[in-house]
Amino acid sequence: MNAISRGCPSGGAHPVLSLAQVEALRAALSGRLLAVCFGSGVDSTAMLVALHAAGLRPDIITFADTGAEKPETLAHIEAMDSVLRAWGWPTVSVCRKKPKPTTGYQDLYGNCMANETLPSLAFGMKSCSVKWKQVPQDQFLMGARSGPNARPPHPVWEHAKATGQRIVKLIGYDCGKADLRRSKALKPADTNFDYVYPLQLVRWTRRDCVRAITQVLGADLVPIKSACFFCPASKHWELYWLAANHPELLERALLLERNALTGKHSRFDAVQFGASWEHLVRNADGFPSTTTTVGLGRSFSWNQWARVNDVVDEQFNVRRTAADRARFAALSNSLRDPDNALDSRTPGIPVVDITDSEQLELW
Secondary structure, eight states: OOHHHHTOOGGGOOOSSOHHHHHHHHHHHTTSEEEEEOOSSHHHHHHHHHHHHTTOOOSEEEEEOOSOOOHHHHHHHHHHHHHHHHHTOOOEEEEOOOOOGGGOOOSHHHHHHHHTOOOGGGGTOOHHHIIIIIHHHHHHHHOBSSSTTOBOOOHHHHHHHHHTOOEEEEOOOOSSHHHHHHHHTSOSBOSSEEEEOHHHHTTOOHHHHHHHHHHHTOGGGOOOOOOOTTOTTOOHHHHHHHHHHOHHHHHHHHHHHHHHHTSTTOOOOHHHHTSOHHHHHHHOSSOOSOSSOOSTTSSSOHHHHHHHTTOBOTTOOBOOSHHHHHHHHHHHHHHSOTTSTTGGGSTTOOOOOOOHHHHHTOO
């Protein structure tokens, strides 16, 4: 039996959880029906590592595929399924929303293109996440009575109803400032589920998550950031990463932005800015200061960013020479801070074993 199947760090490394952390997880979760919401990113992968180290086996693990996932994200699910089988755990159940045939689209990208709009996050809202991620996972568990997503309830849901238990949804929010802010804004329960954030119970930050994955599963199973390839929350380093690794996906994102900002639902006002969106993208270095969403970056246009930084040619095709892609990769690495995903595989950023003292000093 290897280290992964035992759930222990390889090479005799220090355990990833202290006794106090194990007890915190067990006190909150032992004897409960557990449903892991797996995002196939660093936090949710580390959450599985922490649960296994505490001897807590989830009853179901779900992932919502928006149809816009990066290939590496989907490949990570397959890799984790091998780990989960070795642990004797349920593998990842991939959930996907099925739109009505009359919509003419099959995924989130098609939804945005058909409606000539950006993802709702570009306007400070979360409806795209609710519609394409939360609802499909809820329906996978609770079932749906009618429509293209009709399905019977999952046995875990039926068992919960039959025994009067509540399912606990486990969310991979860590102890970084952003995730702490998100979790505090949410209720601990709703009509159907209770919500718990295991990484916050063990006080892990993003760096702790990367270290734990590296120790237990190996550096190759530290995933990239999980997000749609046209996510409005993407940072400049992620755009360079996309240009270096998947230029075709960046081109699709640029097309989506152009389709939305020149389409019938565009909120861009040429009178306010003194020029059309197209003119500013092609000729200006930036947009005037405004609260109006001017692109996928909300305050900046991905098309304009790509032109100004010589990522695209005059036709907005992503440059694909070996030299260009090497430049994009170098810029991505230089802009990415140590707490981002992939840091365990980035030259110059050492992987340090977790110790009890490091974990207990996080607060």
